[in-house]
Every structure is written in C-alpha cells, then in structure tokens.
Amino acid sequence: NHFWVKQWPYDMQTISEVLPVEAERGVKLGGVLIEGLVKGRKSILYPRWGNEDFQRRREAAGGSNWYHSNVLTWAWRKVGSPPLEEEQWAARYEWEEDGRKRRLGKGWQRVPAWRDYPGGIKAWVEWVLANDPAAAEGCFVTIPPILRDEHEIEEWKQATVEQEIRIKEDCARVKFAGQPLAVLFPKHTANGNCVRPSECPYLDLCWGVGGDDPLGTGRYQRRVPNHPQELAP
Structure with missing residues (x-):
C-alpha cells in the first residue's frame, strides 16, 4: 500500500x-x-475455523498459523479425471486477455501450493514463472531511489551515539547505584504494542515474574558480544 x-x-x-x-x-x-515482496493479505488463520469454540479448538490442535494470500503460495486447481481429463493448475482466478476480463470456470478450487502442488513451493513458483509470469511480477514492487542528504545522516549519527551512551550509563546506574529500573527505562505500552502485532517476547519480564530472575526462566540468555569493536582489547 x-x-x-x-x-x-x-x-x-x-x-x-x-x-x-x-x-x-x-x-x-x-x-x-x-524492492518489496507483496506477501498478500494476512488475515485468516490456517486451518480455517469458525468463531464457535475457536480458542478451545485452536489449543487442542496445537495452535494455528497466519497465512499470506499470495499467488506464490496459493494455487488454483481443477481436479482431473484421467485419462479423459488431466489435472489443471492456474495462478489466478481472474485475469485480463485481449482487453476483456476473464475468469476460471466451475470446478476450480484454491489450494495451498506448499501442500498440494507436486514438488511444493519451489516447483509451484517455477510453474508460475513459466506459465503466468505477469502474476508473479505483480508480487514485486520497486520504489524510487532514496537519497539521504549529509545533514540527515549526521543528525542521525549524533542522535544514535548519544542515545547509546545514555543507555549504557543508565544500565550502570541501575546495576551499581541501585537506581530504579522503572524510572530510567519506563515501559512504553501505547497502542497495544505489548501484544500487537504479536506478543512481545519480553512481556513476562515487564508484567510477570520473569523479571525477578530472567536467566532462571530458561527463556533468556546473556548476549554474547560479536561486533569487532566489542571484542577489541
């Protein structure tokens, strides 16, 4: 968009x-x-379930996954009747041909390509590129070149360096001077960002008991320095 x-x-x-x-x-x-990849609308859970007893059924099935509605992951299939009629595949339900809009006929169903197409996603993408490249081209977006001026770059560098210095100093104040963590690092909870678009992986540290002993929960570990500047003597 x-x-x-x-x-x-x-x-x-x-x-x-x-x-x-x-x-x-x-x-x-x-x-x-x-260059952007248009993944499609992320709005429906797979497998699809109705609202009735949704949470119970979801938990019983071990959860469910959001899927992206995209021609690279979903295919249109018409089951054949060999040897009279072979199985048919299509990337789109509707398309334009010779200035006229056309659509698939009866008997076509939309199916997950990763599950139903022989060879899975890789084979399906190759089929789309070979048989309906225009459908695949619509999944990629290139925006105009972005040119940042020196003032913007220098301003960002100054702000970022100062912010990192302040974070380092505040960490030391919490650790060695006993200053309140909640004062130096206040929680930012506006717009439901603790749980949207997905639950924050550190939610338990802020709102549960995990903050008392993060390492003891087994969910976290100390960060291992990996940048050359950090490893230099």
Whole structure:
C-alpha cells in the first residue's frame, strides 16, 4: 500500500544500513534501492475455523498459523479425471486477455501450493514463472531511489551515539547505584504494542515474574558480544 512506500525515505534503515557498507567498501553510496515482496493479505488463520469454540479448538490442535494470500503460495486447481481429463493448475482466478476480463470456470478450487502442488513451493513458483509470469511480477514492487542528504545522516549519527551512551550509563546506574529500573527505562505500552502485532517476547519480564530472575526462566540468555569493536582489547 502507499503507506509502505511512503515510510522508507524516513526510515532509519536507509541510513544505518548504508554507513557500514560505505565504511567497509571505502566508497560513497549514491542512495538506496528497495524492492518489496507483496506477501498478500494476512488475515485468516490456517486451518480455517469458525468463531464457535475457536480458542478451545485452536489449543487442542496445537495452535494455528497466519497465512499470506499470495499467488506464490496459493494455487488454483481443477481436479482431473484421467485419462479423459488431466489435472489443471492456474495462478489466478481472474485475469485480463485481449482487453476483456476473464475468469476460471466451475470446478476450480484454491489450494495451498506448499501442500498440494507436486514438488511444493519451489516447483509451484517455477510453474508460475513459466506459465503466468505477469502474476508473479505483480508480487514485486520497486520504489524510487532514496537519497539521504549529509545533514540527515549526521543528525542521525549524533542522535544514535548519544542515545547509546545514555543507555549504557543508565544500565550502570541501575546495576551499581541501585537506581530504579522503572524510572530510567519506563515501559512504553501505547497502542497495544505489548501484544500487537504479536506478543512481545519480553512481556513476562515487564508484567510477570520473569523479571525477578530472567536467566532462571530458561527463556533468556546473556548476549554474547560479536561486533569487532566489542571484542577489541
């Protein structure tokens, strides 16, 4: 959607991902190109269940998964009657041909390609590229080049460095001076961000008992330094 396209000129990644590349390669990059994959609408659970006793059935089945409605993962199939009629496959239910809109006839069903197409997702994507490349092309979006000026880059660097210094100092205040964690690192809970779009992996640390002994829960471990600057003597 247009919000996805409009966000990138202001997104931190169009700066933070550029600077290390420039430092490593020793060249100045002209800008950033972003290519998006349209995954489709994420709105229905698979397997599909009605509202009645939803939670009970979901738990009994061991949970369920969100799926993306996309021509690269879902296929249209018409079951054949060999040897009179072979099985048929299609990437789209509706399409335009010679200026006219057309659609599949009776007997076609939408099925998960990863489950029903011979060879799975890889084979299905290859079929789409060979038989209906226009359907696949619609899944990819390239936005105009993003050019960040030096003022924006320098402003981001200053703000990020200062923020990281402040976090390091506040961690020391909590650990060595006994200052309240909740004061130096307040919880940000607006807009349901503790549980949306999915539950925060640290929810128990803030609102449960896990915060008393994070390592003891077995869900967390100490971070292992991996950046060269951290490992330098």
